[in-house]
Amino acid sequence: MPATSRDVARAAGVSVATVSRAFSSNGAVSEATKRRVMAEATRLGYYPDPAARRLITGRSGNIGLIVPDLANPFFADAAKGVERAARQRHMGLFISDTDEQDRLEPEAVRRICRQVDGLIWASPRSAGDVLKEVTDGVPTVLLHRRIPGWWSVSADIGDGMAQALRNLYSLGHRRIAYAGGPERSYSGQLRLEGLLGASAELDLDIIRLGSFAPTADGGILVADLVLATGATALVAYNDTMALGAISRAVERGRRVPEDLSVIACDDIAYARMTIPPLTTIQVPRHEAGSEAVALLDELMADPQATPKEKILPTQLVIRRTTDVPRV
Amino acid sequence: MPATSRDVARAAGVSVATVSRAFSSNGAVSEATKRRVMAEATRLGYYPDPAARRLITGRSGNIGLIVPDLANPFFADAAKGVERAARQRHMGLFISDTDEQDRLEPEAVRRICRQVDGLIWASPRSAGDVLKEVTDGVPTVLLHRRIPGWWSVSADIGDGMAQALRNLYSLGHRRIAYAGGPERSYSGQLRLEGLLGASAELDLDIIRLGSFAPTADGGILVADLVLATGATALVAYNDTMALGAISRAVERGRRVPEDLSVIACDDIAYARMTIPPLTTIQVPRHEAGSEAVALLDELMADPQATPKEKILPTQLVIRRTTDVPRV
DNA sequence: CGCTCAGATGGAACCGTTTACGGCGCTACA
DNA sequence: TGTAGCGCCGTAAACGGTTCCATCTGAGCG
Numbered sequence: 001m002p003a004t005s006r007d008v009a010r011a012a013g014v015s016v017a018t019v020s021r022a023f024s025s026n027g028a029v030s031e032a033t034k035r036r037v038m039a040e041a042t043r044l045g046y047y048p049d050p051a052a053r054r055l056i057t058g059r060s061g062n063i064g065l066i067v068p069d070l071a072n073p074f075f076a077d078a079a080k081g082v083e084r085a086a087r088q089r090h091m092g093l094f095i096s097d098t099d100e101q102d103r104l105e106p107e108a109v110r111r112i113c114r115q116v117d118g119l120i121w122a123s124p125r126s127a128g129d130v131l132k133e134v135t136d137g138v139p140t141v142l143l144h145r146r147i148p149g150w151w152s153v154s155a156d157i158g159d160g161m162a163q164a165l166r167n168l169y170s171l172g173h174r175r176i177a178y179a180g181g182p183e184r185s186y187s188g189q190l191r192l193e194g195l196l197g198a199s200a201e202l203d204l205d206i207i208r209l210g211s212f213a214p215t216a217d218g219g220i221l222v223a224d225l226v227l228a229t230g231a232t233a234l235v236a237y238n239d240t241m242a243l244g245a246i247s248r249a250v251e252r253g254r255r256v257p258e259d260l261s262v263i264a265c266d267d268i269a270y271a272r273m274t275i276p277p278l279t280t281i282q283v284p285r286h287e288a289g290s291e292a293v294a295l296l297d298e299l300m301a302d303p304q305a306t307p308k309e310k311i312l313p314t315q316l317v318i319r320r321t322t323d324v325p326r327v
Numbered sequence: 328m329p330a331t332s333r334d335v336a337r338a339a340g341v342s343v344a345t346v347s348r349a350f351s352s353n354g355a356v357s358e359a360t361k362r363r364v365m366a367e368a369t370r371l372g373y374y375p376d377p378a379a380r381r382l383i384t385g386r387s388g389n390i391g392l393i394v395p396d397l398a399n400p401f402f403a404d405a406a407k408g409v410e411r412a413a414r415q416r417h418m419g420l421f422i423s424d425t426d427e428q429d430r431l432e433p434e435a436v437r438r439i440c441r442q443v444d445g446l447i448w449a450s451p452r453s454a455g456d457v458l459k460e461v462t463d464g465v466p467t468v469l470l471h472r473r474i475p476g477w478w479s480v481s482a483d484i485g486d487g488m489a490q491a492l493r494n495l496y497s498l499g500h501r502r503i504a505y506a507g508g509p510e511r512s513y514s515g516q517l518r519l520e521g522l523l524g525a526s527a528e529l530d531l532d533i534i535r536l537g538s539f540a541p542t543a544d545g546g547i548l549v550a551d552l553v554l555a556t557g558a559t560a561l562v563a564y565n566d567t568m569a570l571g572a573i574s575r576a577v578e579r580g581r582r583v584p585e586d587l588s589v590i591a592c593d594d595i596a597y598a599r600m601t602i603p604p605l606t607t608i609q610v611p612r613h614e615a616g617s618e619a620v621a622l623l624d625e626l627m628a629d630p631q632a633t634p635k636e637k638i639l640p641t642q643l644v645i646r647r648t649t650d651v652p653r654v
Numbered sequence: 655c656g657c658t659c660a661g662a663t664g665g666a667a668c669c670g671t672t673t674a675c676g677g678c679g680c681t682a683c684a
Numbered sequence: 685t686g687t688a689g690c691g692c693c694g695t696a697a698a699c700g701g702t703t704c705c706a707t708c709t710g711a712g713c714g
Contacts, residue, residue: 001464002441002464004699004700004701005700005701005702006700006701014663014664015663015664015665016664016700016701016702017663017664017665017666017702017703018662018663018664019701020701020702020703021662021663021702021703023701024701024702024703026702026703027662027663027702027703028660028661028662028663029662029663030661030662030663033662033663047437047441048700048701048702049382049441049699049700049701050378050441050442051377051378051379051381051382051387051441051442051699051700051701052378052382052669052699052700052701052702053700053701053702054378054669054701055376055378055379055382055668055669055670055671055699055700055701055702056668056669056700056701056702056703057669057701057702057703058669060378062421062442069407070397070403070406070407070410071400071403071404071406071407071596073398073400073403076397076398076400076403077398079397079398079422080396080397080398080424083397083422083423083424084424084426087423087424087435090438092421092423092438092439092442093421093422093423094389094419094420094421094422095406095410095420095421095422096410096414096419096420097407097410097411097414099411108414110374111417111419112419114329114374114376114377114378115377115378115389115419115442137328137329216596216599216600240596240597240600243597243600243601244600246602247600247601247602247604250602269398269543269567270567270570270597272543273543273567273570273571273574273601274570274574274600274601274602275573275574275577275601275602277574331669331670331671332670332671333670341693341694342693342694342695343670343671343672343694344672344673344693344694344695344696345692345693345694346671347670347671347672347673348672348673348692348693350671351671351672351673353672353673354672354673354692354693355691355692355693356692356693357691357692357693360692360693375670375671375672376669376670376671378669378670378671379669379670379671379672379699380670380671380672381671381699382669382670382671382672382698382699382700382701383670383671383672383673383698383699384671384672384673384699385699655714656713656714657712657713657714658711658712658713658714659710659711659712659713660709660710660711660712661708661709661710661711662707662708662709662710663706663707663708663709664705664706664707664708665704665705665706665707666703666704666705666706667702667703667704667705668701668702668703668704669700669701669702670699671698671699672697672698672699673696673697673698674695674696674697674698675694675695675696675697676693676694676695677692677693677694677695678691678692678693678694679690679691679692680689680690680691680692681688681689681690681691682687682688682689682690683686683687683688683689684685684686684687684688
């Protein structure tokens with residue numbers, strides 16, 4: 001139904017080859033005929049068929065994004081960054097959500113990979129060799145995950161955690177608890193390493209509460225535990241968990257930050273809207289997404305280039321859930 | 328580089344036609360050869376190339392989704408619902424984010440529409456004839472938008488608003504303010520109609536505060552205005568705006584719900600984590616997404632079928648930001 | 655004036671599938 | 685025993701572009 005290059009060629013009185021050259025602009029066409037072709041093309045509403053083009057050139061003009069959970073603001077923002085960067089480059093975007101289940105990833109990749117020129121993959125848990133096997137051949141940059149030998153963009157969350165701990169220390173806190181996220185999570189490791197590094201440096205023991213779901217419900221569990229330890233400050237895996245913990249602590253008659261200081265991680269949009277607004281570690285989620293596209297661009301241009309690992313800085317932002325201990 | 332049907336055909340000692348038949352399972356192949364073909368295919372890692380298949384059949388096995396803002400939990404959840412439903416049907420998903428700018432929509436649609444068999448389009452503002460012109464030929468179902476003659480799935484937000492108003496009335500509120508969202512927004516109209524309908528029924532005048540950005544910052548503006556009116560209750564365009572309004576009101580020394588009851592709309596995940604948790608109108612966002620895919624499936628199966636408009640119910644959920652007026 | 659060369663253009667092969675069409679072998683029936 | 689019919693399969697023509705190669709047309713130069 002839509003116009004083909006043949007239609008345009010006939011209308012403009014040229015061959016399909018010339019039409020193709022006018023559009024792909026890599027062959028030589030005279031300025032006059034190019035204008036004529038373009039005029040006829042817009043008149044007929046012609047646009048080169050991506051499938052046909054992909055078949056012969058091998059390039060689809062699309063990239064793929066695989067995330068564990070689109071509804072999680074952390075990844076939603078990343079997706080938004082990816083989307084905008086892709087749009088600026090006139091690339092289409094395939095998205096696949098794996099529902100936090102690693103086992104769905106291979107299937108998702110396989111479905112996508114023949115239709116894209118490159119892949120951005122946020123896989124918090126899958127093992128490196130699994131990834132390797134699955135992507136085979138498709139240029140891939142990892143998002144919020146670093147594996148030696150892979151292209152990746154991630155955030156220096158370990159440093160953010162260290163900033164958090166040093167800040168609490170300087171406020172006078174000495175009993176500080178940490179509530180971890182899902183086991184085996186890559187960024188969970190990062191957090192822990194940053195925290196332990198800083199605590200060794202300060203000669204401080206951190207109270208490790210264990211591993212919790214990174215949700216508000218997980219935070220409720222955390223609150224009950226942290227209150228039992230007598231800690232004056234809590235560092236939470238992410239904002240959502242912190243929100244749950246705070247609401248539970250308040251429900252149990254504690255005040256935040258007077259009785260318990262709380263530092264969260266991610267700085268999602270809602271972190272600043274809560275009462276009190278969350279002190280949290282800001283990670284450049286949006287920028288991570290667009291940066292991943294930039295790297296993917298480089299990688300697709302030269303698949304043999306040596307892998308780059310971009311690490312974005314994080315920043316502790318002080319709002320109202322931290323204060324000096326009052327105990 | 329990846330194996331083609333020719334490779335498989337050679338390996339299995341058959342023709343490419345037979346390989347094709349074995350995969351598309353609409354031609355006649357004997358059980359024995361089908362098994363042999365499949366065995367060779369998996370051995371070689373063969374999978375029919377979607378682009379080549381699309382070129383000849385016209386079907387890509389993909390659907391497209393266009394949303395104004397992926398980072399907005401309202402649409403993120405919808406996208407998630409769409410994604411899951413698409414995955415269950417073994418369809419790929421193209422996503423385009425238009426950054427809330429109607430003028431980017433035509434471009435987004437054009438980019439997408441040749442690569443998909445159908446489109447799900449959440450366009451809060453664009454005029455109906457613009458949509459018609461742009462999609463031409465691509466089966467489309469509208470999401471959270473109703474236009475006569477189009478397939479669509481939306482939520483009965485007007486009814487939710489009526490529920491909200493009746494609830495406030497029954498609590499004893501008589502001075503009730505409404506803070507609207509973006510002008511020209513379709514779901515904004517829906518809200519207003521629902522509200523006005525119920526207010527006429529209750530013989531109550533609503534204090535209309537005007538039109539605000541549906542963000543926390545917008546909510547701050549709202550708070551200052553509503554405090555000036557002396558209203559005892561506020562109905563806000565969405566949760567985010569309500570959050571902003573509440574935090575501003577609290578900052579200015581008012582208590583919620585004692586001094587001001589607040590009802591929001593959407594029931595995003597964070598609505599239940601705030602302090603106090605938000606009374607809000609729950610709209611089935613996820614379900615709307617998956618329902619849209621189901622409708623699109625029907626539409627793609629029979630493009631001539633008469634349009635269906637699915638309207639999902641909404642439900643007021645009472646949490647802690649509403650109470651009897653204490654003034 | 656003839657030759658060379660560069661730039662513009664057309665012809666045709668090709669990308670990897672699907673599918674209409676026809677051939678082949680076999681069974682069943684007259 | 686001849687043949688109609690059927691199940692299975694191969695051949696080849698599409699689908700809509702891109703690109704190699706050949707051809708043509710002038711311009712420039714000796």
